[in-house]
Amino acid sequence: MAENVKFTKEVWSRMRAQILKEIKPSPETHEEVRKIADELVEKLNKISPDEIQVMLTGSFAKNTYVSGDVDFDVFVLFPEKYSLYDLQNMTFEWAKKFLENWEIAYAQHPYIRGYYKGHHVDVVPSYKIKEGEPIKIRSAVDRTQLHTKYILSVITEEQKDDVRILKKFLKRLGIYGAEIKTGGFSGYLCELLILKYGSFYDLIMAARDWKFPVAIDLAGGRSERLLRALFKDDAFIVIDPVDRKRNVASPVSVDSLSKFVAAAHVFFLNPNASMFFTELKIMKPSEIREKVAERGTSFVLFEFPKPD
Known part of the structure; x- marks a missing residue:
């Protein structure tokens, strides 16, 4: 798919059908x-x-x-x-x-x-x-x-399919599963995210602009500020609708959440079904240095205190 294709609902509708042919029983x-x-x-x-x-x-x-x-x-x-x-x-x-x-x-x-x-x-x-x-x-x-x-x-039948798509997206990124070694998204969390935003398309549109810590309460009634205070050690907060004292997203590490947000932004800029099926290649430090040298650019890092 050409790089200048925009992530519109029409583009996504065609791609969604293509992906479901591969992943839906x-x-x-x-x-x-x-x-x-x-x-x-x-x-x-x-x-x-x-x-x-x-x-x-x-x-x-x-x-x-x-x-x-x-x-x-x-x-x-x-x-x-x-x-x-x-x-x-x-x-x-x-x-x-x-x-x-x-x-x-x-x-x-x-x-x-x-x-x-x-x-x-x-x-x-x-x-x-x-x-x-x-x-x-x-x-x-x-x-x-x-x-x-x-x-x-x-959940609706259409949302069930979007949960499948989200799971496939996360698996390709290596961040599906709430086990400690993965620090990723559980199946139940995937279902709640689709319920919250309504569809995979709308989740991607929202996630690319998430600011950490992310706080979501499907039932409403509690502000993001309160949720961040209640779960101050968690980067991702999604309140369990059946037990409002529990954060479903607590196993998600900062690294896994960052990968998802970055992937959502990349997919928005260049929607391509290959992001669901091709193997994700992690560049070695030597490869990164080589690419930087080819471009003739340098990194500049600024460090400053977090503003109030």
């Missing part, structure tokens, strides 16, 4: 995989007591996943009367009956992962939160069930 494929996921959930429901609910969560349940990147997040929801020990032991016992090559893994608390009919599965024990009651978090993953219900209640 077909309805037939989604339905086929959905049957497998539902089958596993049904099997777990049958062998667990009636008071315990098995729920499919995550990007597959919300249909915001990128084609070829399918896994199942299955939550086993227990009433409060069960201990954390019971949650884990009972969940693991049931899951082992159906998962192949299973192993116990650890995040904020133990869960079991393995494969079911060729698909990667995480089975996570959690406490059930009743709708309409105050949120009482007893384990670190309890909010996930609420996240799934919230997103499904407000």
Whole structure:
């Protein structure tokens, strides 16, 4: 695409269709995989007591996943009367009956992962939160069930596709994933950003002008200044609509946020589908020095105190 192409809605509409052809699963494929996921959930429901609910969560349940990147997040929801020990032991016992090559893994608390009919599965024990009651978090993953219900209640089909596009954009930049080693954007954060701005196009238009720390409250009611005071150690603040004491974007590092803002600005200046698919080349210091020497320019750095 020519360098002088402007990032208009018309240009983006054509490019968006091109990108979705590559990253959106077909309805037939989604339905086929959905049957497998539902089958596993049904099997777990049958062998667990009636008071315990098995729920499919995550990007597959919300249909915001990128084609070829399918896994199942299955939550086993227990009433409060069960201990954390019971949650884990009972969940693991049931899951082992159906998962192949299973192993116990650890995040904020133990869960079991393995494969079911060729698909990667995480089975996570959690406490059930009743709708309409105050949120009482007893384990670190309890909010996930609420996240799934919230997103499904407000997101449109078009926005689901824009979430896929955002995820692909971030993956290409190497900043998708909330793990410590990545310090990037979680899937839930991607969904909230699309809900906040309405579309990938409008997110790019906004993000290129973000000033740090970025503060977003989808529900409103709290100023950016207040949010920055409440979460003063975070570069990126996005309040969780289902738990307003929590910052969904806290795992995002300054480096990852800076990469996203810079990429949004580059994409605005030169919209090109290659930014979603070509490998990102990181220049070595020697290559940077060579380019600077070719241009015959020098860097001048000014340092001054931050103004009030």
